[in-house]
Amino acid sequence: MRHTQTSVRSWITITMNERFTEPNPKPAVAAGDTVEKKSFCRICTGMCGTVVTLDREERVVAVHGDRDDPQSLGFICSKGANAPEAHNHEGRILHPLKRQADGSFKAIPLSQALDEIGDRLAAIYQEHGPEAIAAYRGSGCFFSSVLLSLVPEWMAALGSPKLFSTLTIDQSAKLVAMGRLGYWPPGPQNFQDSDVTLLIGSNPLVSIANLDMRHPLKRLKDAKDRGMTLIVIDPRRTETAQYADIFLQPLPGTDGVILAAMLRLIIDEGWHDKAFCEQHVGDLPSLRQAVEPFTLDAASAVADVPAEQIREAAAAFARDGSKGCVRTGTGPDMAPFSNLNEHLAESLNIVCGRLIREGEAIPNAGFLMGRGPRPAQVVPAPRPWESGPKSRIGGYGLIGGEMCTGVLADEILEPGPGQIRFLLNHGGNPAQAVPGQRKMVDALKSLELMVSIEPHMTPSARLSDYIIPPKLQYERGDFPIYIFEPNLSPRPYTRYTPPVAKPPADADVCDEWYVLWALAKRLGKNLTCMGEPLDMETPPTEEQLLRLTSKNAPASFDDIAAEPLGYFLEGEPDIALPPDPATAGKFSLMPDDVRDEITGLWQRREELVARDSYPFRLISRRNRHRFNSMGFTQPRIRKLLPYNPAYLNPDDMARHGIGEGTIIRIRSEQGSLTAIAEADDALRPGVISISHGFGDLPGETDYQRDGVNPNLLTTADTERQTINAMPRMSAIPVTLEKTA
Numbered sequence: 001m002r003h004t005q006t007s008v009r010s011w012i013t014i015t016m017n018e019r020f021t022e023p024n025p026k027p028a029v030a031a032g033d034t035v036e037k038k039s040f041c042r043i044c045t046g047m048c049g050t051v052v053t054l055d056r057e058e059r060v061v062a063v064h065g066d067r068d069d070p071q072s073l074g075f076i077c078s079k080g081a082n083a084p085e086a087h088n089h090e091g092r093i094l095h096p097l098k099r100q101a102d103g104s105f106k107a108i109p110l111s112q113a114l115d116e117i118g119d120r121l122a123a124i125y126q127e128h129g130p131e132a133i134a135a136y137r138g139s140g141c142f143f144s145s146v147l148l149s150l151v152p153e154w155m156a157a158l159g160s161p162k163l164f165s166t167l168t169i170d171q172s173a174k175l176v177a178m179g180r181l182g183y184w185p186p187g188p189q190n191f192q193d194s195d196v197t198l199l200i201g202s203n204p205l206v207s208i209a210n211l212d213m214r215h216p217l218k219r220l221k222d223a224k225d226r227g228m229t230l231i232v233i234d235p236r237r238t239e240t241a242q243y244a245d246i247f248l249q250p251l252p253g254t255d256g257v258i259l260a261a262m263l264r265l266i267i268d269e270g271w272h273d274k275a276f277c278e279q280h281v282g283d284l285p286s287l288r289q290a291v292e293p294f295t296l297d298a299a300s301a302v303a304d305v306p307a308e309q310i311r312e313a314a315a316a317f318a319r320d321g322s323k324g325c326v327r328t329g330t331g332p333d334m335a336p337f338s339n340l341n342e343h344l345a346e347s348l349n350i351v352c353g354r355l356i357r358e359g360e361a362i363p364n365a366g367f368l369m370g371r372g373p374r375p376a377q378v379v380p381a382p383r384p385w386e387s388g389p390k391s392r393i394g395g396y397g398l399i400g401g402e403m404c405t406g407v408l409a410d411e412i413l414e415p416g417p418g419q420i421r422f423l424l425n426h427g428g429n430p431a432q433a434v435p436g437q438r439k440m441v442d443a444l445k446s447l448e449l450m451v452s453i454e455p456h457m458t459p460s461a462r463l464s465d466y467i468i469p470p471k472l473q474y475e476r477g478d479f480p481i482y483i484f485e486p487n488l489s490p491r492p493y494t495r496y497t498p499p500v501a502k503p504p505a506d507a508d509v510c511d512e513w514y515v516l517w518a519l520a521k522r523l524g525k526n527l528t529c530m531g532e533p534l535d536m537e538t539p540p541t542e543e544q545l546l547r548l549t550s551k552n553a554p555a556s557f558d559d560i561a562a563e564p565l566g567y568f569l570e571g572e573p574d575i576a577l578p579p580d581p582a583t584a585g586k587f588s589l590m591p592d593d594v595r596d597e598i599t600g601l602w603q604r605r606e607e608l609v610a611r612d613s614y615p616f617r618l619i620s621r622r623n624r625h626r627f628n629s630m631g632f633t634q635p636r637i638r639k640l641l642p643y644n645p646a647y648l649n650p651d652d653m654a655r656h657g658i659g660e661g662t663i664i665r666i667r668s669e670q671g672s673l674t675a676i677a678e679a680d681d682a683l684r685p686g687v688i689s690i691s692h693g694f695g696d697l698p699g700e701t702d703y704q705r706d707g708v709n710p711n712l713l714t715t716a717d718t719e720r721q722t723i724n725a726m727p728r729m730s731a732i733p734v735t736l737e738k739t740a
């Protein structure tokens, strides 16, 4: 089946209720009419090797895991296998769309869209300056290697510091921790040969994040087979926690308390690495002093886990384990005190010396991101947010070169010089993803101009003035997302995939980089890619940009491209160099702001878990079939998991007279939502767990059809963390009632 102009038009006029009911139009292919090509999936950090089946028109008809792939070993998940639907379903946007006065969308040619956007953008720029122009990058943008550098460079070309992304509603606590503790160039010890791992608030077997992302189940089983001890801390006995040797199931939001108690115990028992601390830590006694109130009994009382279990976990990690790290996911990094949680988790690694030492091999010193010398020494706390641009609202500095998404809605809504009037939503879905949904949606609606580069009619797309649909992953050439390179592979590795599929013949889908180039040109700006100036008369080619993307690699683009299953750098791995006494600094475990936070944690410890007015705590979970909201518009994925249930412990359900499928109302201080209850005996009592990425716009959501958006219960306005404005996105106090 081919998409025609008419099918797009008729799709646009489909009514709200009908818009998701299209069957999956898998192209009909006669046997023998197909070819198979190797590529890799770019939905998540798994970067799984795939075999893509294509029909005569070079459209994707099937995607399988590639057993020959030395990294992912044939693994594929349901999201990756569903790529044919993402590429071919009737709802995929195939022509640039312009919103009409009545709210409907009209297909227009790309050149017209770019001209019109360019004119309006230039007018905003001239009248209000670069500060009025912002971009929000979502996960659909991060998984394209060229865009990783090009989007920030586009913002720089326009002279605007207002680049936002999901980073600061995710795990930017990791950047804050590094910025306050100091940085160790050779990096942490790797998972692959550790004898202990402490995993906090992450579920790699579903999220394919953390631990080892290349066929996580196989790698986890391998690690267990060679004797690795796995300790998991999570309010839910997750798929991953099933493999734990020690499992702590605390109340959400209590990681800081548990970690502080572990640090206290480890230092008192002398289980830490004294020689390492002596040489590389500036203030161990200050840390010890700050954790003084956090006895095992005190932590046990707050977190509601046995004191003996905390001791057991600390002993297994620090006393019995010799190699291996604490690794955190979104759980602690979204809970209250997220920056402190992450700081204490990293402090545990530092105190136990779980870093690659002088003379030791650095398994993956980088590939596309470049390989500099890595001395085994501390780069003292750089605190980059303390200098440079600050947000107009809240005065937050830049995190990872970006503004904090926690203040994005305010930056749009608050009048005054520097107010954001234009937003490029690049591969994101802020109307669903950002905490405080109602306010975020109001903000998006108030923009003078919103443009989404987006293949599907998401809630955010529907709020846009223009939607520019891109080529999808198998239609473009790429490398794996390189910002996490050392975590993606224990060996220096990258892989080039050419485009293997073609968009429908009559589609007008864009190269995303072209949109940035064309708009920069229309504004009379010069764009760079990886620091290299681009010709602003003739647009670059995809290959040219990928060549630039690989400019820091230890192999040429041609050599990389010649290895269809990926390029592994041969030879001896890099070695951590001796420290340079002239520049070596020390880790700062207890700077003043962290001390304030730990004091605050102690003072608020009871309130964090108080169950009087809000007896439950709401937490997140990833689900297998969607990547955040991706799949929200795809009929088969919707059929697989039509709505996101509110998971509850069966005892809680019995106590409240709630059965499977009971319609419940969940309220927080911020708002309320209606959801369908489902039992999950893996969840501890007192906790409700709901996936994000579901639910439509406020007022347009049918909980049975769309699921619900937990961001109706969150806010970005209160309890923002200092430094990164991180909202409270886990351990949200809520009440629960049956609906009439």
Ligand SMILES: Nc1nc2c(c(=O)[nH]1)N[C@H]1C(S)=C(S)[C@@H](COP(=O)(O)OP(=O)(O)OC[C@H]3O[C@@H](n4cnc5c(=O)[nH]c(N)nc54)[C@H](O)[C@@H]3O)O[C@H]1N2
Pocket: 137, 138, 139, 140, 141, 166, 169, 170, 171, 330, 426, 427, 428, 429, 430, 432, 433, 434, 435, 453, 454, 455, 456, 458, 470, 471, 472, 473, 512, 620, 621, 627, 628, 629, 630, 631, 692, 693, 710, 711, 714, 729
């Ligand atoms: N309550 C709550 N809220 C959360 C979270 C939570 O746990 N709980 N998690 C947070 C986290 S960790 C994150 S990362 C954010 C995610 O926030 P976002 O990144 O804003 O949301 P996604 O749903 O991932 O949106 C990705 C979009 O990219 C589009 N897309 C797919 N392929 C392409 C492509 O090739 N090009 C382009 N341009 N677009 C493409 C998809 O259709 C989709 O609309 O949500 C955050 N929000």
Ligand SMILES: Nc1nc2c(c(=O)[nH]1)N[C@H]1C(S)=C(S)[C@@H](COP(=O)(O)OP(=O)(O)OC[C@H]3O[C@@H](n4cnc5c(=O)[nH]c(N)nc54)[C@H](O)[C@@H]3O)O[C@H]1N2
Pocket: 044, 139, 170, 200, 201, 202, 203, 204, 206, 207, 208, 209, 210, 233, 234, 235, 236, 238, 251, 252, 253, 254, 255, 328, 329, 330, 331, 332, 335, 619, 620, 621, 622, 623, 624, 625, 626, 627, 628, 629, 693, 730, 731
């Ligand atoms: N299938 C799938 N994979 C995904 C995604 C997806 O939507 N679907 N999203 C991707 C994205 S954007 C990201 S950022 C990564 C995230 O990857 P992960 O961080 O592994 O995300 P989750 O699987 O949600 O695991 C978070 C865990 O934290 C627990 N938790 C919640 N609150 C607390 C707390 O206060 N303390 C502790 N200790 N635990 C807590 C939850 O029960 C849950 O098991 O996953 C990525 N991978």
Ligand code: SF4
Pocket: 041, 042, 043, 044, 045, 046, 047, 048, 075, 076, 077, 078, 079, 080, 081, 208
């Ligand atoms: S795990 Fe991630 S990379 Fe692998 S197939 Fe699934 S979505 Fe794609």
Ligand SMILES: [Mo]
Pocket: 166, 170
């Ligand atoms: Mo994320």
